[in-house]
Amino acid sequence: MTGKNPFAGWQQAKQERREALVREFLAYMKKKRMRCEYITDLADMVAKHIGEQEGTSCNRATLLRNKRYKALLLSYMAHSLAEGTDAIDRRSLKDPKAGALVLAAEVGAENLRREVVRLKAYISELEAAKTKPVPRKASKTSSDEAVDDLRRRHVLTCQALLAVLKHFDGLLRADADAKRVMDASARPHKVVVDEKLATPFFEWMHLNREVGGAA
Numbered sequence: 001m002t003g004k005n006p007f008a009g010w011q012q013a014k015q016e017r018r019e020a021l022v023r024e025f026l027a028y029m030k031k032k033r034m035r036c037e038y039i040t041d042l043a044d045m046v047a048k049h050i051g052e053q054e055g056t057s058c059n060r061a062t063l064l065r066n067k068r069y070k071a072l073l074l075s076y077m078a079h080s081l082a083e084g085t086d087a088i089d090r091r092s093l094k095d096p097k098a099g100a101l102v103l104a105a106e107v108g109a110e111n112l113r114r115e116v117v118r119l120k121a122y123i124s125e126l127e128a129a130k131t132k133p134v135p136r137k138a139s140k141t142s143s144d145e146a147v148d149d150l151r152r153r154h155v156l157t158c159q160a161l162l163a164v165l166k167h168f169d170g171l172l173r174a175d176a177d178a179k180r181v182m183d184a185s186a187r188p189h190k191v192v193v194d195e196k197l198a199t200p201f202f203e204w205m206h207l208n209r210e211v212g213g214a215a
Contacts, residue, residue: 071119158204
């Protein structure tokens with residue numbers, strides 16, 4: 001089991017269709033110079049449009065939870081707020097309350113711009129991570145093949161040493177108790193292969209004693 005979502009393609013297609021509907025409705029609002037004081041109001045209007053186009057209900061919370069949709073909504077809010085304040089000179093306003101409202105709108109627009117930039121950067125990171133090739137790990141099959149190759153080489157080496165011992169029987173002697181190969185022609189017998197090097201060979205001989213592995 002890979003844990004892959006079988007509905008991922010369908011969900012991606014649905015999100016792309018809805019994103020197109022969001023852009024379409026925001027373009028219509030921009031053309032009509034429609035503005036919303038709160039993003040929740042804008043989300044309500046867009047959700048209603050999506051519901052009408054899809055023939056199903058769409059909740060504003062769905063739009064605000066999705067970072068792509070939210071970025072589009074925030075971008076529209078920032079643009080519409082900026083359009084409403086750029087042409088106003090706060091120094092010409094006599095009413096302090098009016099000046100405060102314009103200032104609040106400007107601050108709100110700047111905050112929205114920053115949120116849009118942050119969300120766009122986040123979306124770019126997600127898209128880059130999705131398209132970035134994932135380094136391939138060594139497969140289990142490759143590891144198994146490497147282990148099998150080492151095991152095969154070990155067996156061949158043990159078989160070769162056994163053949164040498166049999167060929168020079170009387171000259172070389174396998175001391176299974178001490179796990180050493182001795183020079184039987186020397187007096188006293190001289191160690192040819194010590195325990196450290198010969199132990200794997202004697203272990204192999206012990207495991208294969210039933211099939212003629214033991215000397």
